[in-house]
Amino acid sequence: MSRLSGKVALITGAGSGIGLESATLFVKEGAFVLACDINEESGKKTVENINKLFPSIDGKARAVFCKVDVSKENEIKNAVETAEKLFGKLNIVFNNAGIMHPADDKRTFIHEYSISVQINVKGVWWGCKYAIPALRRAGGGSIINTASFVGKMGAATPQLAYTSSKGAVLAMTRELAAIHARENIRFNSLCPGPLRTPLLMDFLNTEEKKERRLVHVPMGRFGEAIEQAYSALFLASDESTYITGTDFLCDGGLTSCYVTPL
Numbered sequence: 001m002s003r004l005s006g007k008v009a010l011i012t013g014a015g016s017g018i019g020l021e022s023a024t025l026f027v028k029e030g031a032f033v034l035a036c037d038i039n040e041e042s043g044k045k046t047v048e049n050i051n052k053l054f055p056s057i058d059g060k061a062r063a064v065f066c067k068v069d070v071s072k073e074n075e076i077k078n079a080v081e082t083a084e085k086l087f088g089k090l091n092i093v094f095n096n097a098g099i100m101h102p103a104d105d106k107r108t109f110i111h112e113y114s115i116s117v118q119i120n121v122k123g124v125w126w127g128c129k130y131a132i133p134a135l136r137r138a139g140g141g142s143i144i145n146t147a148s149f150v151g152k153m154g155a156a157t158p159q160l161a162y163t164s165s166k167g168a169v170l171a172m173t174r175e176l177a178a179i180h181a182r183e184n185i186r187f188n189s190l191c192p193g194p195l196r197t198p199l200l201m202d203f204l205n206t207e208e209k210k211e212r213r214l215v216h217v218p219m220g221r222f223g224e225a226i227e228q229a230y231s232a233l234f235l236a237s238d239e240s241t242y243i244t245g246t247d248f249l250c251d252g253g254l255t256s257c258y259v260t261p262l
């Protein structure tokens with residue numbers, strides 16, 4: 001038995017990094033996936049590669065692309081409807097898409113702040129809002145919202161908009177978990193540490209910037225997207241049926257460590 005056998009999942013940000021690895025892993029573990037991304041080219045590529053690796057079942061492709069900008073409520077609503085229409089139900093929603101605005105440092109302005117909140121917070125909220133009735137129709141399910149370790153601790157290399165947005169994801173997810181706990185709908189936040197994906201590597205574009213962060217990571221390396229995908233898989237699967245409302249840290253020990261090894 002595969003770990004997500006027969007489940008249907010919707011994943012946002014599936015064109016790159018965590019979303020791409022999760023879409024592939026979820027299908028490998030038996031799920032059908034609606035792979036959503038604002039970037040049509042990379043999203044379609046994800047789906048093409050998955051469908052090359054994993055043959056269709058009863059004529060149904062294992063992964064389907066859906067163009068979604070999570071900052072637009074109607075596009076998320078449409079994605080949830082599409083998943084149910086195509087696959088007959090929806091069991092798992094992974095609200096993973098997010099941005100790190102390049103101008104979001106100590107000079108953060110209202111413009112960067114608003115964009116970050118629109119995508120990282122409202123995008124997740126709408127993903128939850130439309131997922132809840134769909135998961136209820138399926139008899140329950142699992143919602144995973146990607147936050148970040150930066151929602152748990154402060155940094156002297158500030159990204160005020162990003163950090164605030166991820167703190168909001170943690171608080172929102174916790175509250176939704178409490179509200180829906182008796183409906184068999186679970187909500188957990190995934191809190192990745194710093195990763196070797198385009199999102200962070202484009203931002204840390206010098207060795208000095210990378211080193212400034214790495215010195216604080218006990219494992220001494222950036223994380224990989226696939227390591228996050230395995231965490232998401234656990235939270236999505238029935239192996240975690242008594243886990244809801246957690247800030248699930250997958251951070252190389254970063255948030256537990258005061259002094260790192262030499």
Ligand code: NAD
Nearest residue numbers: 013015016017018038069070097098148194195197199200
């Ligand atoms: P990534 O840049 O590799 O992938 C993000 C994907 O989201 C891209 O395919 C992009 O096209 C898509 N996307 C961006 N805006 C979108 C929108 N409005 N609508 C739909 N799709 C959109 O990044 P990643 O590292 O895989 O990050 C995924 C999540 O993990 C994000 O929420 C990010 O904040 C979070 N995170 C990342 C790190 C890190 O170090 N990379 C650390 C902690 C948390």
